[in-house]
Amino acid sequence: MLMILEVKNVSFDYPDKNILKDVSFGIEKGDFLCILGSNGTGKSTLLKLILNILKLRRGEIFINGIPSHKYKNRGSISYVSQKATGFNQDFPATVYEVVSAGLYPSCGFMRFFGKREKLKVYKALKKVGIYNLRNRLVGRLSGGQQQRVFIAKAIVSEPDIIILDEPTVGVDVNAADSICCLLGDLNLQGYTIIMVTHDLSSVIHHSNKILMLTENEPCIMYDTEDFLKQNISAYYHHHREV
Ligand SMILES: Nc1ncnc2c1ncn2[C@@H]1O[C@H](COP(=O)(O)OP(=O)(O)OP(=O)(O)O)[C@@H](O)[C@H]1O
Numbered sequence: 001m002l003m004i005l006e007v008k009n010v011s012f013d014y015p016d017k018n019i020l021k022d023v024s025f026g027i028e029k030g031d032f033l034c035i036l037g038s039n040g041t042g043k044s045t046l047l048k049l050i051l052n053i054l055k056l057r058r059g060e061i062f063i064n065g066i067p068s069h070k071y072k073n074r075g076s077i078s079y080v081s082q083k084a085t086g087f088n089q090d091f092p093a094t095v096y097e098v099v100s101a102g103l104y105p106s107c108g109f110m111r112f113f114g115k116r117e118k119l120k121v122y123k124a125l126k127k128v129g130i131y132n133l134r135n136r137l138v139g140r141l142s143g144g145q146q147q148r149v150f151i152a153k154a155i156v157s158e159p160d161i162i163i164l165d166e167p168t169v170g171v172d173v174n175a176a177d178s179i180c181c182l183l184g185d186l187n188l189q190g191y192t193i194i195m196v197t198h199d200l201s202s203v204i205h206h207s208n209k210i211l212m213l214t215e216n217e218p219c220i221m222y223d224t225e226d227f228l229k230q231n232i233s234a235y236y237h238h239h240r241e242v
């Protein structure tokens, strides 16, 4: 089976710091991958390399078999960045407008924004359960609601892969659970999901693969089931200590 994403021997350094060392893993269409690791192990950096936001220097990344730097179909990978939320409360955009922006990579800034696009935005809003908020200013919503806005923005272009960097940070346990359930549902609908999180407990029931990044050690990929059997107590122990 063709891997939807393949990362091969990727290493990455910032000028005064080497972080990723010989990282290799692959996922298939329909996978829900969770990336775990302590602060500073390079999780966000790895996502930015996959997204071609940072230039890859060592190793290779393939998306649908195509090297990532040649991959043109940007609408087919969506990204919700770390700390996407936290708008000023007067930020002058409505939920509808923010979600519409998710179509710009495929249809251009307002150029071809017609009835079809409007319906796509409504569909995405309904899928994540915020259609009723569509005319509200995003800055006036709760962190959990804002995160849903970003998820709607991420799915509006109907991507193959959704990449999220710590989408449940700063929201309460119930909101975090419901965001993870939403991502689980989207995954069951066929979206491939890659998510960085520290919030293992709310996502563990939805992911099927786990990539563990550890400083100065090779990364390890697990099936979630095996990870649970082997590691969960060790993981929680470690994170209580820090
Ligand atoms: N642009 C940059 N220039 C120099 N160093 C950077 C840059 N961006 C990140 N770093 C450093 O590289 C390391 C990895 O950063 P990265 O953001 O990928 O970690 P992370 O695993 O996502 O951490 P966190 O869990 O805190 O989000 C950190 O030590 C960070 O300080």
Ligand SMILES: [Mg+2]
Pocket: 043, 044, 045, 082, 165
């Ligand atoms: Mg990060």
